[in-house]
Amino acid sequence: MKEDNIIMDSDEEKIYIEHLYTVEDYFTFNIKIKSGEFSGASNFCIARENIVSIIENLSEMYTELKGYCEINDCDSDANIKMKMDKYGHVFVSGQIGGSHEEHSMKFRFNTDQTVLNRLIKMLKTILN
Numbered sequence: 001m002k003e004d005n006i007i008m009d010s011d012e013e014k015i016y017i018e019h020l021y022t023v024e025d026y027f028t029f030n031i032k033i034k035s036g037e038f039s040g041a042s043n044f045c046i047a048r049e050n051i052v053s054i055i056e057n058l059s060e061m062y063t064e065l066k067g068y069c070e071i072n073d074c075d076s077d078a079n080i081k082m083k084m085d086k087y088g089h090v091f092v093s094g095q096i097g098g099s100h101e102e103h104s105m106k107f108r109f110n111t112d113q114t115v116l117n118r119l120i121k122m123l124k125t126i127l128n
Contacts, residue, residue, distance in 0.1 A: 002018070004122060004125075005017055005018045005122070006118075007115055007118045007119050007122065008111055008115045008118070012034075012035075012036055012109070013034055013035055013036075013092075013109045013111065014032065014033065014034035014039070015031075015032075015033060015092070015115065015119075016031070016032040016033075017029050017030070017031050017032075017119070017122060018030045018031075019126050020043065025047055025048040025049070026045055026046070026047055026048070026074065027045070027046050027047075027048065027051060027126060028043055028044070028045050028046075029043065029044045029045075029046065030042075030043055031043075031044050031080070031096065032096075033080075033094075033096050033105070033107050035105075035107035035108065035109050036109075038105055038107070039105075040096035040097055040103065040104070040105035040107075041096065042073070042076075042078050042096045042097045042098070042101075042104075043073075044071070044072075044073040044074075044078060045073055045074040045075050046071065046072075046073070046074060047074060048127070050072070050074075051123055051126070051127060052127070054069060054071055054123060055120055055123050055124060055127075057069035058082070058116045058119055058120050058123075059120055061082070061084045061090075061113075061116055062113055062116045062117060062120065065084060065086055065087075065088050065113070066084055066085070066086055067083075067084055068081070068082070068083045068084075069081070069082045070082075071094075073098065075098070076097075076098025076099070076100065076101065077095065077098050077099050077100075078094070078095050078096055078097055078098050078104070079094045079095055080092065080093075080094040081093050081094050082115075082116070084113065084116075088112055088113045089110055089111075089112060090110065090111050090112060090113060090115055090116065091108070091109075091110055092107075092108070092109055092110070092111060092115070093106075093107065093108040093109075094106070094107060095107075
């Protein structure tokens with residue numbers, strides 16, 4: 001696992017995002033989530049315009065200490081949702097793997113705003 005791809009890593013929760021390839025303006029990522037005793041991985045396809053919007057939402061959340069951002073896979077109902085309260089706590093939830101796939105995992109955990117800055121940095125690097 002590359003250090004730059006680790007967005008969050010604790011004993012109980014982990015977010016790992018690796019850029020696999022780009023076709024035209026669509027970026028494919030392998031996203032791995034660990035939540036408690038459960039873990040899952042899924043490929044997410046995300047359009048360039050959606051990545052730009054995600055970066056804007058995350059940046060606003062980071063500076064304003066409030067807000068919401070949703071990352072959706074273009075090919076399934078897999079998603080990651082991040083909501084921040086006024087104290088800098090980030091509530092992460094979603095689904096890894098689409099409902100139509102053989103395996104999928106719903107998850108939910110709390111973290112702090114440092115996860116936002118790491119994700120913003122990684123996405124900006126991929127776009128450049």
